[in-house]
Amino acid sequence: MTPSRTIMSPAEVLSFLSRHQDRHTSNKVLHGHPSPAFWRDAADATALRSSWAAQPRHxxxxxxxxxxxxxxxxxxxxxxxxxxxxxxxxxxxxxxxxxxxxxxxxxxxxxxxxxxxxxxxxxxxxxxxxxxxxxxxxxxxxxxxxxxxxxxxxxxxxxxxxxxxxxxxxxxxxxxxxxxxxxxxxxxxxxxxxxxxxxxxxxxxxxxxxxxxxxxxxxxxxxxxxxxxxxxxxxxxxxxxxxxxxxxxxxxxxxxxxxxxxxxxxxxxxxxxxxxxxxxxxxxxxxxxxxxxxxxxxxxxxxxxxxxxxxxxxxxxxxxxxxxRDGLDATDPEARRYMCGFGHAAVNVRVHHSSVGDPSVSSMNWRSLTRYAESVQAGRMPVERFHVHTDEDVRLLWLFQSLQEMAVGLDKYHAHFGTEFVDDFAGVAEVLEQRGWASVRHRTWQLSAEGSFYVPLIQSLMAQPRVLALQAASAQQAARPVRIPIRPVTEAGACSPTP
The missing domain is CATH 3.20.20.70 (Aldolase class I)
Incomplete structure (x- = not known):
């Protein structure tokens, strides 16, 4: 994988921490990254169906x-x-x-x-x-x-x-x-x-x-x-x-x-x-x-x-x-380890390297029990929303899980993504080392006791460039005018089908 992220400067990292360090945060365990607020309505689920269709082959x-x-x-x-x-x-x-x-x-x-x-x-x-x-x-x-x-x-x-x-x-x-x-x-x-x-x-x-x-x-x-x-x-x-x-x-x-x-x-x-x-x-x-x-x-x-x-x-x-916590296998890019959920509001997380060729997808079942029941009874997958992960999303998902264990294995990171963690997150690594929250030991980026407490904050910090891009894309989508198809009237007075 090649980096597709914007590297934050030390000044940007310090600015983020000054705004958020004293705020209450929530643990990002269930969905990891990104927030379901950025997931797509499952009515447009071509990628989701493609992911399901591919699983029996892998x-x-x-x-x-x-x-x-x-x-x-x-x-x-x-x-x-x-x-x-x-x-x-x-x-x-x-x-x-x-x-x-x-x-x-x-x-x-x-x-x-x-x-x-x-x-x-x-x-x-x-x-x-x-x-x-x-x-x-x-x-x-x-x-x-x-x-x-x-x-x-x-x-x-x-x-x-x-x-x-x-x-x-x-x-x-x-x-x-x-x-x-x-x-x-x-x-x-x-x-x-x-x-x-x-x-x-x-x-x-x-x-x-x-x-x-x-x-x-x-x-x-x-x-x-x-x-x-x-x-x-x-x-x-x-x-x-x-x-x-x-x-x-x-x-x-x-x-x-x-x-x-x-x-x-x-x-x-x-x-x-x-x-x-x-x-x-x-x-x-x-x-x-x-x-x-x-x-x-x-x-x-x-x-x-x-x-x-x-x-x-x-x-x-x-x-x-x-x-x-280690769903990617650096020795076998074809290997897959998934979380498969069934039932009301259950989450599925199917994440793998883009080199596999099939989309990497997270999905969530209906959070309305009535809608869940209606979908299942009609013979439809009861999925409410889903997200197709970019390479950067896969990187962040892997990092979010690694940070739960208070460390990032630098050799594993390089094997998975082909780059160096301390280069990809240079500003973050520099500032957190200065604060005494993290240091490199034996090819491991290790959080200190205080740094471990701030894991949810560090996760948000690392994801900030991608989250800003997702927010911009959502705002752009919301600003687009809704196109209402106009069906031309035929000579007979009937509406012709919209192409």
Whole structure:
């Protein structure tokens, strides 16, 4: 790949940082780059269909995602902070109908995945453990039907919230074949959790953790810091309690203050400042390292002594995200590793080198459950919007994932893109080195502890030239006059067809 980007000067980098460093940011994990705001309406989907048609010719390593959109209603909505499209839970019948819609969507894409290899399976949401115990086996049947004989020996994760992990459900989850759960605890301070409208208790959290161990399920616990009114002491008390439970994988991430969430619109004055967030990040890092945890990403912490469970899965593994962080293979440009999502608002990410010849595309299913159902029932792919990636988009997607691991491998970068990272991002590298946020060590551009905290800001900085180009293209498109075709009237008085 040859550079198609505008290299920012040190002065431009400093100007960007001065404008944005003290602003609340959001983690760019789900879609990476670019924002879905720049994606195209799927009504014009020639490139998308071309990408799907090409996949059977180039089998991929697939990381499968099922979206379960249902959540318990809360006040404020969406737990106050969640930016994912969700639907209020309306009972078992509605959930069963939704699973049948997913089954029909899978049938529409069965040929697309012919010959591909399943690497991991993740059921997220929403709140998947809202489902009835009998539904977990159905989820596994859908995955097995799409990838026959491939669901054994891989990581199979199901998300949920503490108060819904009853003993019966945990037993059913394990019996269905899942070997890992990701529990969204978010807060262990029972006063602070009420900002979200949730009614969970600490007893529910630790009862669930104990039950996971009894049923041979690996477990990850999600905790959010920089919550409204949270102090460093509040944060550390929560971490200590989770560490004492024996958990070996903790996802500890900064509260997103973005979009139209209640926290962004009404609670921002109660959220710690960016300087206070940095202090919380550094204090959490120091504590977890003192307890023997190793930082794998900006937000993932693992205990290296993680042992293999009887299921064969290491207790601290998180293969679904790890597999996606290096989707390009420098030794084999034809190799492909995709995120394939099914269900309401599910995202597909099919990214590869342009040398392959087929378009590299991300797509998103309908965020309206009604529109999703209408599309599937009509036998249409339920895609709402998509984006065809340029070479520069692929570069930025790869960098966004690398930065989650707080480093850029310079040899890998050169192998993928044919250029030097420190040349392509010279202004960024120079300024961040001067600030002590990054340095080059053993052919790795490594972020410091403080630099790691600012990963979302650094991602935005690196993408700025491309984002400006996308904004200009969107503005130009919006300014174009709409051409209304005029059909000439024939002598007979009928309208002739528009060419």
């Amino acid at each position: 089998p991929a390593r697939v990381n499968l995602y099922f979206s379960i959109p249902f959540c318990l209603p809360t006040d404020p909505p969406h737990c106050g902070f969640c930016l994912f499209p969700t639907e209020d839970y309306r009972g078992k019948t509605a959930a069963s109908h939704y699973l049948e819609l997913m089954a029909r969507e899978i049938e529409l894409q069965r040929d697309v995945h012919r010959g591909s290899q399943l690497e991991s399976f993740y059921v997220g949401g929403g709140t998947p453990n809202l489902l009835h115990p009998g539904d977990y086996g159905r989820l596994m049947e859908l995955a097995e039907g799409l990838f026959p004989g491939q669901t054994q020996g891989i990581e199979k994760t199901l998300e949920g919230i503490p108060q819904l992990f009853s003993e019966d459900k945990i037993r059913a989850i394990q019996a269905a074949g899942f070997n890992r759960v990701s529990m969204g605890v978010q807060q262990l301070n029972e006063r602070l959790i009420r900002y979200s409208g949730r009614r969970q208790t600490n007893r529910q959290v630790f009862d669930a953790i104990a039950s996971f161990a009894r049923h041979d399920l690996a477990c990850n616990v999600d905790l959010i810091y920089a919550w409204p009114e949270q102090t460093v002491q509040d944060m550390l008390e929560g971490l200590r309690a989770v560490v004492a439970s024996g958990i070996r994988h903790i996802t500890h991430y900064e509260l997103n203050i973005a979009g139209r969430s209640d926290f962004a619109q009404r609670q921002k004055q109660h959220v710690p400042s960016v300087a206070q967030k940095l202090e919380m990040y550094l204090q959490a890092k120091a504590y977890l390292e003192s307890e023997g945890f190793v930082q794998r990403t900006v937000y993932d912490w693992e205990r290296p002594e993680a042992v293999a469970l009887p299921s064969g899965l290491k207790a601290a593994e998180y293969r679904y995200e790890q597999n996606l």
